[in-house]
Amino acid sequence: MRITLKPDAHYIDLDTSSPFGQPGSKGADAFVGFNLPDLTLGPIKSADVVAIAPPDGPEPTRDDCAQAIAKRGTYTSGELSQGMRVCLQTDEGHTAYLRITSVPTRSAVMFEATVWE
Numbered sequence: 303m304r305i306t307l308k309p310d311a312h313y314i315d316l317d318t319s320s321p322f323g324q325p326g327s328k329g330a331d332a333f334v335g336f337n338l339p340d341l342t343l344g345p346i347k348s349a350d351v352v353a354i355a356p357p358d359g360p361e362p363t364r365d366d367c368a369q370a371i372a373k374r375g376t377y378t379s380g381e382l383s384q385g386m387r388v389c390l391q392t393d394e395g396h397t398a399y400l401r402i403t404s405v406p407t408r409s410a411v412m413f414e415a416t417v418w419e
Contacts, residue, residue, distance in 0.1 A: 304403070306412045309336040313346070316417050317394045331392040334411050340381035341408060343388060343400070350375035355387035355399070362389060364418040367397045382411060392417070 303321065307314060311323035313330035324330065327346050335342045345351050353370035355362045362370070367389030379388050386402040397418050404412040 303415050304412065305415055306410055307334045308410050309408075312336055316390070316392045316398045316415065317396055321415060321417070331398075332390055334382070336408060341405060341411065343379040343382060343390075343411075344377055345390070347393070348377055350377055351391040352376055352379055353389045354379065355389055357385065357387065361401075362387065362399055364397050364399075367399050371397070 305314060305321055305323065307323040311325050313324045313327050313333045314321050315324065315329045316331045327333065330346050332343055332345055335344065343352065351371060353375050355367065355370060370389050371391050382402055382405055384402055384405055388400045390398045390400065392398060399416045400413045402411065402413045
């Protein structure tokens with residue numbers, strides 16, 4: 303699924319069947335820090351549930367992402383860039399994979415998301 307987050311809707315709940323950008327953090331799993339010096343993605347609750355997937359090779363699987371989070375999970379993606387691949391564990395324990403498709407300006411971040419049960 304394709305998702306766009308903007309400064310006025312920069313939270314996302316990945317545990318729903320149709321995730322979309324929302325203005326508040328209620329029920330959200332992650333947010334994009336548009337107000338930070340670097341444009342980053344992080345979890346709502348401070349936890350080491352974000353891992354960067356290797357930039358090359360096949361798309362990561364659920365197991366690839368779960369292992370990456372377990373081994374090198376952190377609380378932030380670092381600066382987002384087009385093509386970046388991020389694994390994330392949701393509040394409900396689902397594993398998600400986000401591929402950043404566009405960071406045109408600090409006005410939006412677009413990505414494709416896969417969330418496994």
